[in-house]
Amino acid sequence: xxxxxxxxxxxxxxxxxxxxxxxxxxxxxxxxxxxxxxxxxxxxxxxxxxxxxxxxxxxxxxxxxxxxxxxxxxxxxxxxxxxxxxxxxxxxxxxxxxxxxxxxxxxxxxxxxxxxxxxxxxxxxxxxxxxxxxxxxxxxxxxxxxxxxxxxxxxxxxxxxxxxxxxxxxx
Amino acid sequence: xxxxxxxxxxxxxxxxxxxxxxxxxxxxxxxxxxxxxxxxxxxxxxxxxxxxxxxxxxxxxxxxxxxxxxxxxxxxxxxxxxxxxxxxxxxxxxxxxxxxxxxxxxxxxxxxxxxxxxxxxxxxxxxxxxxxxxxxxxxxxxxxxxxxxxxxxxxxxxxxxxxxxxxxxxxxxxxxxxxxxxxxxxxxxxxxxxxxxxxxxxxxxxxxxxxxxxxxxxxxxxxxxxxxxxxxxxxxxxxxxxxxxxxxxxxxxxxxxxxxxxxxxxxxxxxxxxxxxxxxxxxxxxxxxxxxxxxxxxxxxxxxxxxxxxxxxxxxxxxxxxxxxxxxxxxxxxxxxxxxxxxxxxxxxxxxxxxxxxxxxxxxxxxxxxxxxxxxxxxxxxxxxxxxxxxxxxxxxxxxxxxxxxxxxxxxxxxxxxxxxxxxxxxxxxxxxxxxxxxxxxxxxxxxxxxxxxxxxxxxxxxxxxxxxxxxxxxxxxxxxxxxxxxxxxxxxxxxxxxxxxxxxxxxxxxxxxxxxxxxxxxxxxxxxxxxxxxxxxxxxxxxxxxxxxxxxxxxxxxxxxxxxxxxxxxxxxxxxxxxxxxxxxxxxxxxxxxxxxxxxxxxxxxxxxxxxxxxxxxxxxxxxxxxxxxxxxxxxxxxxxxxxxxxxxxxxxxxxxxxxxxxxxxxxxxx
Numbered sequence: 001x002x003x004x005x006x007x008x009x010x011x012x013x014x015x016x017x018x019x020x021x022x023x024x025x026x027x028x029x030x031x032x033x034x035x036x037x038x039x040x041x042x043x044x045x046x047x048x049x050x051x052x053x054x055x056x057x058x059x060x061x062x063x064x065x066x067x068x069x070x071x072x073x074x075x076x077x078x079x080x081x082x083x084x085x086x087x088x089x090x091x092x093x094x095x096x097x098x099x100x101x102x103x104x105x106x107x108x109x110x111x112x113x114x115x116x117x118x119x120x121x122x123x124x125x126x127x128x129x130x131x132x133x134x135x136x137x138x139x140x141x142x143x144x145x146x147x148x149x150x151x152x153x154x155x156x157x158x159x160x161x162x163x164x165x166x167x168x169x170x171x
Numbered sequence: 172x173x174x175x176x177x178x179x180x181x182x183x184x185x186x187x188x189x190x191x192x193x194x195x196x197x198x199x200x201x202x203x204x205x206x207x208x209x210x211x212x213x214x215x216x217x218x219x220x221x222x223x224x225x226x227x228x229x230x231x232x233x234x235x236x237x238x239x240x241x242x243x244x245x246x247x248x249x250x251x252x253x254x255x256x257x258x259x260x261x262x263x264x265x266x267x268x269x270x271x272x273x274x275x276x277x278x279x280x281x282x283x284x285x286x287x288x289x290x291x292x293x294x295x296x297x298x299x300x301x302x303x304x305x306x307x308x309x310x311x312x313x314x315x316x317x318x319x320x321x322x323x324x325x326x327x328x329x330x331x332x333x334x335x336x337x338x339x340x341x342x343x344x345x346x347x348x349x350x351x352x353x354x355x356x357x358x359x360x361x362x363x364x365x366x367x368x369x370x371x372x373x374x375x376x377x378x379x380x381x382x383x384x385x386x387x388x389x390x391x392x393x394x395x396x397x398x399x400x401x402x403x404x405x406x407x408x409x410x411x412x413x414x415x416x417x418x419x420x421x422x423x424x425x426x427x428x429x430x431x432x433x434x435x436x437x438x439x440x441x442x443x444x445x446x447x448x449x450x451x452x453x454x455x456x457x458x459x460x461x462x463x464x465x466x467x468x469x470x471x472x473x474x475x476x477x478x479x480x481x482x483x484x485x486x487x488x489x490x491x492x493x494x495x496x497x498x499x500x501x502x503x504x505x506x507x508x509x510x511x512x513x514x515x516x517x518x519x520x521x522x523x524x525x526x527x528x529x530x531x532x533x534x535x536x537x538x539x540x541x542x543x544x545x546x547x548x549x550x551x552x553x554x555x556x557x558x559x560x561x562x563x564x565x566x567x568x569x570x571x572x573x574x575x576x577x578x579x580x581x582x583x584x585x586x587x588x589x590x591x592x593x594x595x596x597x598x599x600x601x602x603x604x605x606x607x608x609x610x611x612x613x614x615x616x617x618x619x620x621x622x623x624x625x626x627x628x629x630x631x632x633x634x635x636x637x638x639x640x641x642x643x644x645x646x647x648x649x650x651x652x653x654x655x656x657x658x659x660x661x662x663x664x665x666x667x668x669x670x671x672x673x674x675x676x677x678x679x680x681x682x683x684x685x686x687x688x689x690x691x692x693x694x695x696x697x698x699x700x701x702x703x704x705x706x707x708x709x710x711x712x713x714x715x716x717x718x719x720x721x722x723x724x725x726x727x728x729x730x731x732x733x734x735x736x737x738x739x740x741x742x743x744x745x746x747x748x749x750x751x752x753x754x755x756x757x758x759x760x761x762x763x764x765x766x767x768x769x770x771x772x773x774x775x776x777x778x779x780x781x782x783x784x785x786x787x788x789x790x791x792x793x794x795x796x797x798x799x800x801x802x803x804x805x806x807x808x809x810x811x812x813x814x815x816x817x818x819x820x821x822x823x824x825x826x827x828x829x830x831x832x833x834x835x836x837x838x839x840x841x842x843x
Contacts, residue, residue, distance in 0.1 A: 034630075044563050050421060052566060055414040098565035100550065105558050109550045113543040113572045120535050128528055 032075050039071055039081060043088055044098050052098055067092075173247050173325040176235030180325075183228035183279075184315040186221045187308050194218035194305030201298070202375070215301045219290050222304055225311065226283035233280045236273060236324055240266045245336050248328045249273060255338040255769045257739035261349050262339050268352040269343050271488070272324035277353070279314040281360040286311065289364060299382060302371025303364070310363050313495045321488050338769035341741075345411050351403035355427060358397025359465045362430060364389045365437075366462035369455050373506050376513045380445050383454075387441075388829060390458075394434050395825045401427050402818045413775040413790045415710065415806040417814070420569040425548045426468025429541050433461040436537040439530050447527065451514040452507070453534070459503045464541075466496050471548065529587035536580045543573050574637050578644060581699055584692050585648030588655055606654050611647035618642055623707075634706035641703035645696045652689045652696075659686075680833040687828025694821030697813050704785070704810025712792075714800035715746070724807040726787055727751040728760070733801065741765045743776075746791045746803060750780070762791035762803070786811040 040054025047063040049056055053071070056064040067088075074084045088096045100106035197215035200207055236249070240263045245251040253266045253273065268274040286307045293300040318324065365386045372382040404427065409417040418424060437457040443449045470492035507514075547564040555561045589603040618624070618639050625636035660674040667674065679686040711723045715730045722728075731747045743765045750757050763776035773793075780787040785807050792802040 042567055044565060051412075051414055051419065055416065094560050095563045098563055099567040099571075100554070100562050100564060105554065106562060109546070109554075109562075109564065109568065110572070112546055113539070116542055116546075117535075117539045117576070120539060124531055124535050128531070 035075050042098050044096055046092050172235050172239050176232045176325040179228045179232040180318050183225050184319055186225035187311040187315055190218045190221040190308035222286050222290050226287040229280050229283040245333055246328055248326045249324050251328050251336045255336040258339055262344050265349045269339055272322045275318055275322055276324050281356055282311055285364050302375055303367040306367035306370050317491050321491055341767045341772045341774040347403050347407045351407055354396050355400030358400050361393030362461050362465055365458050369458045373510050383441055383445055397431050413777050415788050420566050422548050423472050425544045426472055429544055430461045430464040432537050432541040433457055436534045440534050443530050449516045526590045529590050533583050540576050578640055581644045585651040589651055607647040607651040610650035611643045614643045614646035638703040638706035641699050645700050648696050652692055683830045683832045684828050687824045690824030691821050694817045694824055697820055698817030701810045701813030707809045710806040712804040714795055715803040716800055723805045725752050741767045760789050762789045764791045781812045785809040
């Protein structure tokens with residue numbers, strides 16, 4: 001009974017936290033100024049300077065002024081962010097978007113880094129666990145766990161010796 | 172001079188070829204022990220001397236090019252394309268690396284310098300150095316072959332000789348451009364040396380970890396050059412490109428960052444090999460990858476595969492680099508397969524929570540960051556191949572993917588040093604982590620109290636959120652590092668009766684590598700704080716006639732006029748802006764707009780007023796074609812100077828780590 005009450009408390013806490021995070025992330029820029037700034041940083045200048053539209057200010061740029069005006073007009077016309085990005089992408093090509101979209105093959109661009117990181121993290125943990133639980137690892141651990149070796153006094157002494165002799169070799 | 176330079180390059184190629192062949196034959200004979208008419212040792216020594224002579228030949232070629240620039244020899248195409256008579260002396264010197272051929276010559280020359288130093292120090296370990304020297308000769312052959320046959324810097328101009336050259340790209344006419352590329356190249360090229368040692372040690376089944384100790388200084392110096400090169404490039408982008416930022420995730424920036432990440436991973440994991448005889452294969456592949464990434468970066472940017480604001484030299488030498496990379500990779504794989512038994516670990520990890528595993532996770536995160544950057548840089552090519560159309564992978568992608576990884580790395584920077592080697596106990600964790608955790612949460616509350624929150628105008632802002640996390644982690648990591656210093660210094664203070672400052676100094680002297688490393692970490696923290704400031708950048712833009720005002724943050728800019736100036740190289744127009752704070756005039760700023768005489772190219776020269784809180788960054792953008800009014804853009808970029816200060820701390824830490832540790836008196840005496 002006690003366990004189920006505690007469990008349901010944690011479930012509710014996690015649900016509330018997830019909801020809060022979802023609300024936070026679902027909120028977007030609302031006023032025209034911040035939308036212009038936000039969208040200006042999701043589009044590229046097409047003059048070839050390889051800068052974001054919102055940041056392109058080099059002398060003699062033939063494109064960014066006109067494109068910014070188009071962006072302002074699109075925001076004023078009440079189009080959604082998605083529609084504006086699609087409009088620019090359609091007019092100037094996919095390279096106008098500063099980052100890949102989240103559909104089709106472009107989605108791979110977003111997934112791959114996290115997939116690789118997750119796989120590498122999992123692999124590393126499994127590898128370390130295998131090492132730790134291997135007969136050699138157990139023998140080393142047993143040696144470490146011999147009575148007295150984890151004594152706080154011994155630990156402090158080891159730490160002191162390490163510092164005073166500088167025998168750490170590095171970090 | 173063109174004939175002299177070309178001949179010098181040809182001689183250098185011949186000498187490098189002899190170095191490789193004679194060196195390889197001598198090492199083979201030494202390995203097999205076959206009796207021969209010529210002593211293998213003497214043959215190896217002739218190879219070494221050929222390497223030294225090769226350096227002299229490449230130096231002569233570099234001198235010939237510099238001489239040609241300074242004497243305005245426009246019969247050489249390279250000089251005609253990258254210099255002009257009115258170009259100031261310092262920039263004439265930098266013309267050496269402003270184009271494809273010159274920068275390749277610089278690469279070969281720096282490789283020659285590294286090789287020269289290595290060959291002079293051969294008595295450290297004659298055989299290992301002979302292997303490394305021979306491998307370096309192989310790399311040198313590639314660059315000299317490119318210089319002789321694909322991108323000759325002394326090619327003569329076809330047609331009637333022009334009176335003047337085309338001049339240097341205006342973007343490169345900036346003081347930092349005189350030192351940034353050589354620094355970066357010293358970093359790039361320098362990784363050839365640990366690569367050569369690693370491959371050589373593997374080929375000869377070098378016993379023990381001594382080769383790592385020998386190459387440690389090389390690797391650290393190279394890493395330092397690359398770090399300085401990257402940051403000088405950031406500062407150049409900040410001060411010259413005029414967009415108010417310093418890092419745009421441009422392919423050229425990425426190309427320099429990738430080997431830095433793998434090199435950093437190597438510097439960490441190599442300690443595992445030194446101390447525990449672990450991660451031998453991993454380390455060998457880290458250094459192989461670092462070298463390959465320096466080549467890949469050059470391939471990507473020089474072959475024109477990806478576009479970049481930093482790519483000032485593109486040509487068709489991509490196929491040369493691609494072929495060389497394949498050859499290097501094949502040699503690495505072949506040698507590894509042949510000698511892999513030599514790389515078996517002496518020990519295994521004993522606990523998931525230990526210093527060893529923290530190094531492992533640190534490497535994991537650094538390599539993931541490297542993968543993310545490589546992936547983002549190559550994805551446009553992949554997309555074109557799969558979908559038939561290119562996409563842009565710009566700052567929004569990296570900010571979402573790489574920033575969380577960077578913050579995780581910062582977290583590990585704090586955690587790693589607090590974990591003991593082998594294994595740890597819960598009590599030890601509690602004792603070591605309590606202060607950093609308190610500092611972390613205290614910073615969160617202070618930040619929230621002063622208005623640094625994840626919300627901007629009531630809306631969640633990921634930039635603000637990351638900044639808050641960065642500040643909090645920075646506080647935690649700094650506390651962790653300082654507590655390590657204090658704990659050690661406390662022991663010494665008790666022993667010697669000296670005060671804490673002197674004890675900290677003595678502690679650092681006793682283990683320069685460890686505490687130099689901690690200082691580098693503090694530098695990283697300072698840089699992260701500076702980077703986090705970008706979340707709070709502000710900007711204002713206005714047409715500004717005489718006596719018009721523009722307000723930004725606590726400052727008000729008043730335009731007092733415009734003035735013009737010109738010299739043989741460019742004509743310029745200044746905006747004169749008085750800056751007021753609290754109604755009092757503080758200083759004057761003079762952003763410029765230049766037009767270069769020879770090329771007719773316009774260029775902005777930003778005015779920056781830097782204080783620890785922020786940079787006031789002002790750009791004279793040009794004139795509104797409709798109204799004829801000048802446009803001024805002002806930006807208030809918080810904490811930018813912290814980034815440059817952090818670099819200074821990192822350099823200081825690296826220099827300390829390079830100094831040999833002072834042995835305690837008893838140990839010195841005991842050794843006698």
